Amino acid sequence: MVPFFRHSMQMQTQVTGMTLDANPNAAQIEFWNGLAGEKWSLYQALLDAAFAPLTQALIEAAHLSGDETIYEIGCGCGDLSLALAAKLRAQGKVIALDISKPMLARAVERTQEAGATEAQKLQFIAADAMTYRFEPLADLVTSRFGVMFFADPLAAFKNIRLGLKPQGRLAILCWCPLEENPWVKQLYDSVIDLAPPLPADLAAKCAMPSPDVPGPYAFSDPKLVCDLLTKAGFTHVRATRVAELLPLGEAPAQAEDPIQAAVEAALPLVVNTGPVAALMREADAQLRAEIKARLRSTLATCVSAGKIELGGACWLYEADNAKQA
Template identity: 45%
Template sequence: MPEPATQTEYWNSDVGERWVTMQAELDRVFAPLTAALLDAASLRSGERMLDIGCGCGETALLAAERLGAGGAVTALDVSRPMLARARARPATGAPITWIEADAQIHAFAPGHDLALSRFGVMFFEESRAAFANIRQALRPGGRLVVLCWRALTENEWVSLPRDAVLGVVPAPEPPPPGGPGPFRFADGAALAELLAQAGFTGAAVAPVDRAIAIGDDIGAATRFAVTVGPVAGLLRELDDPALRERAVAAVRAAMPAEGPVRLGAACWLATAFNPG
């Protein structure tokens, strides 16, 4: 995982391109989690919504359908290739404005009814300042609804292939505590406290657990596991093709043998409100 100062560079590198290539597959895999997020958001016709870290656009597009033509969505991300994919996808319902920007410092227009994010808030350099900036974009009483990963060890869809790879290659240095990364908010109580420090009220954090299908068979599941996410990062560091081949074979061998590969995913669903 990159250092905080390189997040924009990181998501505009081949990593962003890889997520674009896998867009349809990622949306399918994460669909049960996306549905949980959107249901919790209780979107109402005509509302104005922010999508923080919108990626290739799935959450913004689905929200726009629920908000209807009288609503409005502003979706932003730092990744140019992912935004290009988002802009190219067909949209219905509320108009969507796509913005290449960093939510930590972007000068948002005020008055939004809610800010929503699916796996987009864990990569901030300064999380408290970022959440405070997002809060200022909300109307009084406006709500924040975010989905983020719990601990790596609780997320079988990552830990199973990662453990397999670490049987072949050395373990990486652990990320600095509190630094950007997919499991930045593994501690739900700390996340709730952070939201309070950013000026939100009524912060609540609830677990969301789903089995997600990472592939229709072992081959598809292995491809998914080694193409995106933490395991892909481990393999990207390997210069030895033979070692990489052994690592991929280890991932394949670790997958369940029959039918679609379903593994556990564990998230926090955090909600909070702008005072007023």
């Protein structure tokens, strides 16, 4: 992984709003700069492949002309950033923010691999979007699963809106409830009897989603989120459900046992992200082995034509910027 630094291709580090002292998002900043950020960076390719159908839906909803300036919130390892940049002409630009330096380092590395043509349209900033000093540059603010973790979401979206031009737009993807996401719940349910219950804080976030309780399913209630965005000053707020089969693993064409090969391709993603990963962290070596064995059995029942695809559902929230006074 390359160091995270400023260089000639307009990628920079800024720590605006990321001082942990008295920062309401301190817990999230610490979390995503620790093991979670390292894990998501390590398994970036698997996550991006799984989310590809949802990423494509978001890009289509953006209706890009090619000349936009875009703020991306919670850019992670840069998958959406690079996909957006590829849709832009030379004058277009993606300004991508995240609080996780390990994930941003991976984004920088990937952009260098993509070459100078894409790199000149990209700028990565280590910053907390709730407190970052946005300039009103953007035609579009977007995010793929990066806005559900603010301690004060109303303050965050009021601040984010400052980054939009008067006629700018918002398009963000956020997960539907856990029950509507078999790619997580079906696998987690298959092992829950083997392990202690989900930690109380994570269980609460999954069971009673609310924008005021940071977590992956915090924005799963469209009425609450649309009300929140309206209060933040956005207009024409709407929510559209997006559901796709997510590709979790695929056997190589030459595999002697396509079922086993597909299972082994999917297993690293399953055990290292989401609530199963939380269980694995709390388990001893024997229990981890039991969980993996159960997951292998469950995944084997999901293989079809050498592939494992499970349902994923999210909300596409779109809105316009109210004209600034």
